[in-house]
Amino acid sequence: MHKFELGGEVVPSLVEAPVKxxxxxxxxxxxxxxxxxxxxxxxxxxxxxxxxxxxxxxxxxxxxxxxxxxxxxxxxxxxxxxxxxxxxxxxxxxxxxxxxxxxxxxxxxxxxxxxxxxxxxxxxxxxxxxxxxxxxxFMMTYLEKSSHRLWAFIALFFIYLFILVENLTLIGLIVLEKQLHQPVYIFLSNLAMIDIVGISATVPRVLYSLVVTNKISFPICVAQVFFLHFYGTTQIYLFALMSIDRYIAIRCPLRYNVLMTNSRTHKVNVLMMSSVMLMVLGFVILLLRLKFCEQKLLPNSFCSHVGLFKLACDDTTFNNVYGTVVTLLNTGVSLVVIAWSYVCILWACLRQRQRSDGVNKAVHTCVTHFISLLHL
Structure with a gap:
């Protein structure tokens, strides 16, 4: 029998010794x-x-x-x-x-x-x-039986590739162009990175389910829950921070460079992402304590906190309450901040003497953000 060697040392076969x-x-x-x-x-x-x-x-x-x-x-x-x-x-x-x-x-x-x-x-x-x-x-993600899975795979793959290249190009431009090293573009680059995290946490797994199997291991499912909720919460917080940034730029243009420095912007981003990470870890901890029944079919093609804890045999009151409170607080507070900021921006712009310039300034400031908010 031929012996395999690695670095001068003979590798034993299964007949000679078991492998771990x-x-x-x-x-x-x-x-x-x-x-x-x-x-x-x-x-x-x-x-x-x-x-x-x-x-x-x-x-x-x-x-x-x-x-x-x-x-x-x-x-x-x-x-x-x-x-x-x-x-x-x-x-x-x-x-x-x-x-x-x-x-x-x-x-x-x-x-x-x-x-x-x-x-x-x-x-x-x-x-x-x-x-x-x-x-x-393992769990099983929900996928409808269809004869068009190959076409769905191809379409979803190119959509994923387009979004990935688009966000990476935007991040590269902001990093390489020194004129774009400003708070508003720092927030925009962070938003692009979070988009990459969110789409990479779901689409590759769905593509795998389309062509291989819809089985997913429990640890991977929990990891997907973490990154999905981290993506969603961070995204809406970034929109709120961007609206505050634009409000300061319109309301206090002479003090803007003093109030919104790049260093302060980075610190705010780190603090925001750290707090979001702690909140999302609460979802993971609450999921890990649960025991699951025989039913293993998830209601969606991806893992979510609600979809996962509904399969548990244990009491899920804490999961339900924590998820509801965190979602309402994050979404409610962020939307109130965004609405308040843009109302103030519009009011400040329209109060200017030259009304047409004020309207143009308000439109130029807010329209791009409104288009981004449509993705929520």
Missing amino acids: RLGRWYTVELNDVGRVEEVRNKLLRGLKRIDGCGLPGKLKVWYLKFGLMPRVLWPLMMYDIAIGHVERMEVVVSGFVRRWLGVPRCLTNIAFYGQGGKLQFPLSSLTEEFKVVRVRE
């Missing part, structure tokens, strides 16, 4: 039959070790839930293990837990692990946890 990749071991059999016994032995050793320690029963259950269970669930998620094997492991776990808590054997698993009654144990069964991690392996 991304936390999963691959053997010469190329199946997961032997992993069932390995996981069962690991679980049994852990249970016996907990049982032999001198801790009270409640602390033993606590260590089982937060110490041993995550270690067992990881291989259950990585390998293709049938649920029947997991149910037999659960019988062993339930026997130890009943002995630690002094619960009679006649108490069924439904009463023991059920969450619908008034008397609830702070436990979840191994089978339910197994279903949760399996559901979290």
